[in-house]
Amino acid sequence: MATLNLWADDLEAASAWYTTVLGIEPYYVVPGGYVEFRVGDREDELGIIARSYSPRPQPESPGGVVVNWHVDDVRAAFARLLELGATEYEGVVERGNGEGFVTASVVDPFGNVLGIMQNPHYLEVLRR
Template structure:
C-alpha cells in the first residue's frame, strides 16, 4: 500500500523566516509555492519533498510541543550536519546516538527554530544505494 515517502510537511508561524532558514540549510531555493501559505523544496538525488506550511493551517490550530513521528534525512557526516544545524539556530533534541553493532548506523535530531523536529542519520544502506545509483549513472 505505502510505496514511497511523498512529502514531509513542517509548520511555521513565520513562513518567510522558515523559508530563509531552510534555504540557507539546504543551499537551494523552493521549487514550488502557493501564495499565502505553502512552499516546497526537492532535496537530494531522489528529490524528496520538504514542504513548509503557514502554521495557521496546522491541523487542530495549536502549536504542539516537539513530539510524534520524526522523519530522518540521511547525511554524509552526521556530527558535521548536527553542528551545522545548531550553528543555524536549531537546538539539539537528541544527540548523536549509535545503533547496532558498530555498523555505522547513527541518528540525531534537532528542533528547528519553528518548533519542528528534524531528524538526521548516517545509514550504511543509504550510502550503498547512492553508490549504486552513481555507478549506474556513470557506467
C-alpha cells in the same frame, strides 16, 4: 515517502532558514501559505505550511515522528544546524553494533523535529 510537511508560524522566516540549511531555493511557492523544496538524491519533497492552515491545533512542544534525512557526516551536520539556530532534540547516537548507523535530531526554530542520519543501507540502495 512522497512529501514531508512541516509547520511554521512565520513561513517567510522558515523558507529563508531552510534555504540556508539546504543550500537551495524552494521550487514551489504559494505566498503566505506553502513552500516546497526538492531535497537529496531522489528529490524528496520537503514542504512547509503556514501554521494558520493547520486543520487542528499544533502541540505546544515538539515530538512525535522523527524523519531522518541522510547526511554524509552527522556530527558536522548536527553542529551546523545548531549554529544556524536549531536546538538539540537528541544528540549524536551510534545505532546498532558499529555498523555505521548514526543519528541525531534537532528542533528547528519553528518547532519541528528534524532528524539526520548516516545510513549505510541508504547508500547501498543508491548504488544499486
